Amino acid sequence: xxxxxxxxxxxxxxxxxxxxxxxxxxxxxxxxxxxxxxxxxxxxxxxxxxxxxxxxxxxxxxxxxxxxxxxxxxxxxxxxxxxxxxxxxxxxxxxxxxxxxxxxxxxxxxxxx
Amino acid sequence: xxxxxxxxxxxxxxxxxxxxxxxxxxxxxxxxxxxxxxxxxxxxxxxxxxxxxxxxxxxxxxxxxxxxxxxxxxxxxxxxxxxxxxxxxxxxxxxxxxxxxxxxxxxxxxxxxxxxx
Numbered sequence: 180x181x182x183x184x185x186x187x188x189x190x191x192x193x194x195x196x197x198x199x200x201x202x203x204x205x206x207x208x209x210x211x212x213x214x215x216x217x218x219x220x221x222x223x224x225x226x227x228x229x230x231x232x233x234x235x236x237x238x239x240x241x242x243x244x245x246x247x248x249x250x251x252x253x254x255x256x257x258x259x260x261x262x263x264x265x266x267x268x269x270x271x272x273x274x275x276x277x278x279x280x281x282x283x284x285x286x287x288x289x290x291x292x
Numbered sequence: 293x294x295x296x297x298x299x300x301x302x303x304x305x306x307x308x309x310x311x312x313x314x315x316x317x318x319x320x321x322x323x324x325x326x327x328x329x330x331x332x333x334x335x336x337x338x339x340x341x342x343x344x345x346x347x348x349x350x351x352x353x354x355x356x357x358x359x360x361x362x363x364x365x366x367x368x369x370x371x372x373x374x375x376x377x378x379x380x381x382x383x384x385x386x387x388x389x390x391x392x393x394x395x396x397x398x399x400x401x402x403x404x405x406x407x408x409x
Contacts, residue, residue: 211395213397215400220402221402221403222296222383222385222400222401222402222403223383223385223398223400224400225397225398225399228395228397230395268335272395278323278340278342278387278389278396279325279337279340279348280325280337280398282334282335284334285334285335
């Protein structure tokens with residue numbers, strides 16, 4: 180079945196460091212891909228999305244490119260801030276048109292000043 | 293615009309009691325999802341509705357759990373009787389299921405933190 184695998188955390192970085200969180204997926208056809216972020220005590224918020232191969236989603240300095248050939252959707256940010264500390268979830272919606280989201284296990288990011 | 297509204301935000305009750313969690317989706321959204329989040333199991337989809345009709349309840353853990361959506365603006369998740377292992381954060385999410393259903397993101401509420409003593 181369809182699935183999403185994220186790099187295990189926690190990831191600990193110093194402020195202004197470069198961030199990469201790896202995400203790979205298994206799915207038939209052409210799923211849509213998402214990154215969600217969860218701040219402490221809150222629900223998940225959409226961070227960015229990409230709906231077809233080679234699309235780049237971007238928001239708040241974060242970017243991810245839909246790579247069909249490597250079935251990946253890695254999240255990157257050039258310079259992280261303390262306020263970026265949160266849990267990040269990679270997710271996909273299968274091309275079977277159910278509208279369901281399949282989530283990765285989440286990666287905790289801690290940014291230290 | 294108001295987001296997805298869940299109530300209560302926190303619930304503490306004793307095992308055996310009935311628990312009812314409530315969700316008001318974003319107006320105009322016609323898909324609604326209930327999730328459970330725990331440290332051990334992560335995010336689990338419990339059930340989802342399209343146009344108020346349950347589509348997939350395969351994630352509902354057992355018969356003690358039930359969910360209803362009597363109209364487009366309200367849904368409940370009920371646990372009866374509750375057990376300590378039901379302690380978790382329960383999220384409701386909604387999305388539009390119009391054209392391009394797979395592109396539309398889900399919008400999450402802030403969750404209900406449930407503790408069963």
